[in-house]
Amino acid sequence: MDATAAADWGEHSERVRRLGQEVGRNGHVLVPASASATDAAAWAMLRTPSGCRLLVLPVPPHAGVFAEFEGERTEVGGAPALIAPLTARNAAALRRHHPWLVPRPLPAATSAGFGDRLGLATPGHARALRAAGGSIAPVFAQQSIREMSRTARSPQAVVDDATWGSFEAGWTAGQGADADHLKTADDITACAAAGFTMFTIDPGEYVNRDADVMTPEELRAAWDALPWAKLDDTPSSMRARLAGLEVDADGEHVVLDEGALVKAAVKYGRAVAHVADMHRHLAAVKSGQGFDLEVSVDETDTPTTPAEHVFIVLELRRLGVRWASLAPRFVGRFEKGVDYLGDTAAFDADIRVHAAIARALGPYKLSLHSGSDKFSIYDIAARHTKGLIHVKTAGTSYLEALRAITLVSPALFRSLYEFSRTQYERDRASYHVSASVAGAPDPAGMADADLPALLEDFHARQILHVTFGSVLTARAGDGRLVFAGDLRSALLANPEIYETCLERHFVRHLRPFAGR
Numbered sequence: 001m002d003a004t005a006a007a008d009w010g011e012h013s014e015r016v017r018r019l020g021q022e023v024g025r026n027g028h029v030l031v032p033a034s035a036s037a038t039d040a041a042a043w044a045m046l047r048t049p050s051g052c053r054l055l056v057l058p059v060p061p062h063a064g065v066f067a068e069f070e071g072e073r074t075e076v077g078g079a080p081a082l083i084a085p086l087t088a089r090n091a092a093a094l095r096r097h098h099p100w101l102v103p104r105p106l107p108a109a110t111s112a113g114f115g116d117r118l119g120l121a122t123p124g125h126a127r128a129l130r131a132a133g134g135s136i137a138p139v140f141a142q143q144s145i146r147e148m149s150r151t152a153r154s155p156q157a158v159v160d161d162a163t164w165g166s167f168e169a170g171w172t173a174g175q176g177a178d179a180d181h182l183k184t185a186d187d188i189t190a191c192a193a194a195g196f197t198m199f200t201i202d203p204g205e206y207v208n209r210d211a212d213v214m215t216p217e218e219l220r221a222a223w224d225a226l227p228w229a230k231l232d233d234t235p236s237s238m239r240a241r242l243a244g245l246e247v248d249a250d251g252e253h254v255v256l257d258e259g260a261l262v263k264a265a266v267k268y269g270r271a272v273a274h275v276a277d278m279h280r281h282l283a284a285v286k287s288g289q290g291f292d293l294e295v296s297v298d299e300t301d302t303p304t305t306p307a308e309h310v311f312i313v314l315e316l317r318r319l320g321v322r323w324a325s326l327a328p329r330f331v332g333r334f335e336k337g338v339d340y341l342g343d344t345a346a347f348d349a350d351i352r353v354h355a356a357i358a359r360a361l362g363p364y365k366l367s368l369h370s371g372s373d374k375f376s377i378y379d380i381a382a383r384h385t386k387g388l389i390h391v392k393t394a395g396t397s398y399l400e401a402l403r404a405i406t407l408v409s410p411a412l413f414r415s416l417y418e419f420s421r422t423q424y425e426r427d428r429a430s431y432h433v434s435a436s437v438a439g440a441p442d443p444a445g446m447a448d449a450d451l452p453a454l455l456e457d458f459h460a461r462q463i464l465h466v467t468f469g470s471v472l473t474a475r476a477g478d479g480r481l482v483f484a485g486d487l488r489s490a491l492l493a494n495p496e497i498y499e500t501c502l503e504r505h506f507v508r509h510l511r512p513f514a515g516r
């Protein structure tokens, strides 16, 4: 194949079809959407009985490309070819030839993060984005350190799985990669090395959860004890600068009176200092390369008031921090995997002010964490944020994988669900959930056809949602993975079913935000 032919190859369905026939002789299936051509080679994803493989048909001379990839030399249609496993080395080489696979900072416009605990969901996410229309910028690789350790995945594996998935889907429109809920400088270093471009700093441990219930005397004492040196500030200069400050934000009037200032500083002062530390480290580690910083205080107990939001961002800016998005703790409850719990009118009033502040003092995006399944508030959030929003979902792709399993392997689903019920009380500890095992249906008396309905049950859904780590790492006495292997093979054997489940579910998340 010469260079011109290779360049045309990706666009010519007839060529792709013929190549598909050619590889079909070996029992391989070529994924048409993945077919692409560069100066160096023609490329496609193959499904084989032993899992997905990268097919490379180099443009002569072949030596350079063959040396870059590890795999098996073969011939396809008389031309030398390589069948390459989905390894880290091959992912890095594939990104060198396809710059659109390299994660990059997001545009200052609507974006969506799709956590993917199994590493197989990106093609379904791409389908949902295409079906939703608009121009929502995706983050396919998104995982918190907590979830990486629960699923025994490395930061590099998370990035590489998104590389393979977007290659398979032919997603050329760019993508970010979000290292979510980072708590330490070491987390940042490891994730930057793996190619992440978005860094969500979670200073939750530095938020003073008692500030809302302290007496005035206690607040005074806590104010005096703030880390003033780290804040590069003094009590009197902070008071002179901020007490009585009034912000007019797009029709919203926010006042930081003396009392509100002291409470905001006590509640968030240490968190601000920590974010500034982390930002300095991040800027050093990524020296010269662009990145998106997100500041998230969503996993704290009490809502972030408008005055506190103003305090946080003015102080971050004074300390030299630059951020792309902020996740306040909104009013109401954002539990995992279920709709918003609370008064939607109160949420409307709350996000209206936060969005106005984000426009006036930024602009930066508001980030909606635990954003999956919050169908009753998407329109409200989309209306007030006017395109400056990031919607972050995490475990819901795992739930859609389980929905696919109810359809293709009911017996596997039953044993997995039984196991999840036994793990829930322990696994729920670090998540915002309120389901109970007693409230969840017992699968023993259920027909197979009724199993998918468990994915709509509040209790069963949360139980399945937070037990993913136990399920994916459970091992039998002989060391064999109890569920993870079977789960992955069932999904790999039925990609169409899994992708359809994902598309149907996520299009409902994305449509309210598309076209804004």
Ligand SMILES: [Zn+2]
Binding pocket: 181, 296, 298, 299, 369, 370
């Ligand atoms: Zn979060």
